[in-house]
Amino acid sequence: MKVPFLDLKSQYQSIRQEVEQAIASVLESGQFVGGEELRRFEAEFAAYCGVRYGIGTSSGTTALHVALLACEVQPGDEVLTVPNSFIATAEAISHVGAVPVFLEVDTESYTLDPNRLEDFLRKGCRYVPRFRRLINKTSGRPVSAVVPVHLYGQPADMQPIVELARHYNLAVVEDAAQAHGASYYGQRVGSLGDMAAFSFYPGKNLGAYGDGGAVVTDSPDLAERARRLVDHGRESKYCHQEIGYNYRLDNLQAAILRVKLRHLDAWNDGRRQHAARYDELLQGVVAIPVVKKYARHVYHLYVIRTERREELREYLQSQDVATGIHYPLPLHLQPAYRFLGYRAGDFPITEKYATQVLSLPMCAELSQEQVEWVAETIRRFVV
Numbered sequence: 001m002k003v004p005f006l007d008l009k010s011q012y013q014s015i016r017q018e019v020e021q022a023i024a025s026v027l028e029s030g031q032f033v034g035g036e037e038l039r040r041f042e043a044e045f046a047a048y049c050g051v052r053y054g055i056g057t058s059s060g061t062t063a064l065h066v067a068l069l070a071c072e073v074q075p076g077d078e079v080l081t082v083p084n085s086f087i088a089t090a091e092a093i094s095h096v097g098a099v100p101v102f103l104e105v106d107t108e109s110y111t112l113d114p115n116r117l118e119d120f121l122r123k124g125c126r127y128v129p130r131f132r133r134l135i136n137k138t139s140g141r142p143v144s145a146v147v148p149v150h151l152y153g154q155p156a157d158m159q160p161i162v163e164l165a166r167h168y169n170l171a172v173v174e175d176a177a178q179a180h181g182a183s184y185y186g187q188r189v190g191s192l193g194d195m196a197a198f199s200f201y202p203g204k205n206l207g208a209y210g211d212g213g214a215v216v217t218d219s220p221d222l223a224e225r226a227r228r229l230v231d232h233g234r235e236s237k238y239c240h241q242e243i244g245y246n247y248r249l250d251n252l253q254a255a256i257l258r259v260k261l262r263h264l265d266a267w268n269d270g271r272r273q274h275a276a277r278y279d280e281l282l283q284g285v286v287a288i289p290v291v292k293k294y295a296r297h298v299y300h301l302y303v304i305r306t307e308r309r310e311e312l313r314e315y316l317q318s319q320d321v322a323t324g325i326h327y328p329l330p331l332h333l334q335p336a337y338r339f340l341g342y343r344a345g346d347f348p349i350t351e352k353y354a355t356q357v358l359s360l361p362m363c364a365e366l367s368q369e370q371v372e373w374v375a376e377t378i379r380r381f382v383v
């Protein structure tokens with residue numbers, strides 16, 4: 001049995017009529033940049049996340065960039081995040097001229113460990129009350145924001161993270177690129193920090209037919225700033241308040257995303273059902289995902305761990321089962337970030353997991369037979 005990692009073609013077939021109608025109506029309207037579909041999508045997606053404001057962006061990376069700018073992260077500041085994420089998390093920090101500072105992750109959720117954050121803030125920094133500024137004692141640089149990543153579709157432990165951030169006057173930007181619809185103690189991601197960035201890269205839980213993203217926030221001020229930044233810093237047509245960017249989401253993608261947003265909960269339920277079946281069949285065979293008590297996990301990825309990762313991956317491939325690795329090389333060891341001066345051994349949990357993680361086929365369109373076949377194939381290899 002052939003099992004793809006992700007099946008976007010079947011998904012398209014299942015919503016083909018709605019999508020074709022939405023595309024046709026944009027083509028007929030002649031409005032491609034800005035327009036009714038974009039405005040509606042922004043409002044609907046913000047409401048979905050439980051906040052008042054949404055701003056479409058050209059990608060998840062530009063969403064993160066704009067969120068950090070709106071939160072007034074300055075060049076030379078330090079921004080705290082995790083080393084086990086997609087490179088875009090760190091890139092966006094670099095794009096504002098800030099410096100990514102990595103903190104180790106929790107062993108179960110693979111997300112920012114609030115205890116490590118607290119240690120870093122209490123011991124590694126000093127707070128200057130007069131300026132409401134936190135200074136990294138080692139580098140002397142101000143620390144201005146934290147970017148927790150809701151990795152694989154499971155939220156980071158946000159309550160202690162946000163509490164620490166409030167205490168030290170740090171902005172919180174959620175990297176929610178993998179977690180559309182996930183929640184934390186019943187509250188949707190996107191509503192947990194000051195701002196959140198989402199990606200609509202085609203393979204994400206909510207994916208466009210091309211690149212796309214959004215920032216969401218409940219703050220009218222942050223929303224206004226972000227909206228201006230994505231559209232050339234514009235106040236009105238030819239009046240530019242500040243130097244901005246062309247980071248807009250186009251009307252065609254917005255129309256497609258509006259259709260897909262209506263199906264997101266059902267698709268996430270499908271992912272969760274497949275994950276539950278994987279759990280049953282793989283429990284005790286390999287390390288399966290740990291779902292935290294606070295989390296509603298939406299399984300952007302279903303990630304197992306095994307010490308025989310490479311062998312298992314090859315075996316699965318030989319049996320026509322596609323897999324992925326998220327991610328093989330942590331951010332602090334990327335060639336692009338060599339200048340930061342990190343070394344192998346700095347983040348033992350992240351580094352060990354990078355050699356062990358394996359992402360199994362996951363999307364709502366898989367059949368139960370396919371999921372069972374993948375699990376059986378793994379059991380055959382291991383046992």
Ligand SMILES: *Cc1c(COP(=O)(O)O)cnc(C)c1O
Nearest residue numbers: 059060061086088089177199201
């Ligand atoms: C996909 C992703 C991004 C970037 O999104 P793009 O739309 O590809 O720019 C950022 N962070 C994480 C964790 C992601 O998975």
